[in-house]
Amino acid sequence: MKDVRKINCDGVITSRRKIANNIYHIKIELEERFPIFAYGNFVMVHLKDYMNVLLPRPFSIFRAKNKILELVFKEVGTGTKMIATSILPFNVRVWGPLGNSFPFGKDMLCVAGGLGLIPLYQSIIKRNFKEVFVGFKNIYEAYFVKSLQKRGVIISSDDGSLGERGFVTEIFYQYLKRTNFKGKVVSCGPIGFLKRLWEIEREVGNIETYGSFEKHMACGFGVCLGCAMETPWGFVKVCSDGPVFRLKDVFGE
Ligand SMILES: Cc1cc2nc3c(=O)[nH]c(=O)nc-3n(C[C@H](O)[C@H](O)[C@H](O)COP(=O)(O)OP(=O)(O)OC[C@H]3O[C@@H](n4cnc5c(N)ncnc54)[C@H](O)[C@@H]3O)c2cc1C
Ligand code: FES
Structure with a gap:
């Protein structure tokens, strides 16, 4: 039966490793076994000992096994700075898995930008895609x-310091023009990246x-309306209607 x-x-952050500029991988030891989850689901993490970070923060589930939950995050503001710099062990409260997940099927493409790699990484490792662009x-x-290169992922960087030079959206676009690919594409990245992918789909x-x-x-499960996002068809709640949406349903015709 499905879990x-x-x-x-409650949980305790027991390990933290810097894996790139301002980007960290952490392990949280939970009091309970983490349930079965799907790629794209997220958790809310409350830094319960810090009164200056009242609201929990959402993070994609990077990996979870038994009572160990792993996250990857970038230090951007107050909460993530706490997690990046506080002395370990560090107490948190965790709820999840939350939200919907990416569709999966045969011969799909995957495009990820920056931190957008996190919710997609495990399925990339399992070689779930025909081609992957990061x-x-x-x-x-x-x-x-190294792990991405080993799996034949097409890597690019905006300034050309790693892999192909240019925006990953444009490298993906050139691939589509070359191959005439038809089918599903899953993606994660900043809003400008998603808008560009929608332009590409339309074209x-x-x-x-x-x-x-x-x-x-704020809540992560659909009650506070803190995550409302406007679409041409009305408001959606990113936490409970998403976070994964068909781009057409968000950006419209
Ligand atoms: C479903 C989901 C999954 C996410 N997964 C990850 C992940 O795996 N790794 C990761 O590093 N980050 C992830 N994020 C973003 C992460 O939640 C924010 O970076 C974090 O909440 C920032 O907290 P802070 O206290 O450090 O920043 P704050 O001090 O609250 O804000 C710092 C800056 O970040 C912006 N910001 C804060 N929260 C968000 C948000 N939710 N969306 C957009 N901008 C925000 C603020 O506007 C501000 O500019 C995810 C967000 C969502 C909604
Ligand atoms: S975060 Fe509360 S409704 Fe989405």
Whole structure:
């Protein structure tokens, strides 16, 4: 029977490793076994000992096995700075898995930009895709490079310091023009990246692109409306209707 359990329990960050400029991999030892999850699901992490970070923060599930949950994050503000710099062990509360997941099927393409690699990494490793494109800003912000190279992933960087030079969206676009690919594409990256992928879908036709979106979140399960996102068809809640949406359903015709 499918495990659809969610947990809401205490945990302790027991290990932290810097894997690139301002990017860290952490392990959280949970009080309970982490449930079965799907790629694209996320967790809310509350830094319970820090009163100056009241709201929990959403993070994609990088990996989870038994009572160990692994996350990868970039230090961008108050909460992530705490996680990146506090002395370990560090107490947290975790709830999840939350949200929907990426569609999977045969012969799909995958495009990830920067931190967008995190929710897709494990399925890339399992070789779930026909072709994978990963773009970083530069070599200093790149992570898991050797492992990606080993799997034949097409890597690019905006400044050419790693792999092909240029935006990953454009390298992906050239591939589509060359191959006439038809089918599903899964993606994750910043909003400008997702908008560009939608432009590409409209231009080339014959592809269905799904992307994972980010919004500020407070509850993570659909009750506070903190993550409302406007679409041409009304508001959606990124935490419970998403975070994965078909780009067409967010950006419209
Ligand atoms: C479903 C989901 C999965 C995510 N997965 C990851 C992940 O795996 N790794 C990772 O590093 N980050 C991830 N994020 C983003 C992460 O939640 C934010 O970077 C984090 O909440 C920032 O917290 P902070 O206290 O450090 O920043 P704050 O001090 O709160 O803000 C710092 C800056 O980051 C911006 N920001 C904060 N939260 C968000 C957000 N949710 N979306 C967009 N901008 C934000 C703020 O506007 C501000 O500019 C995810 C977000 C979502 C919604
Ligand atoms: S974060 Fe509360 S409704 Fe989405």
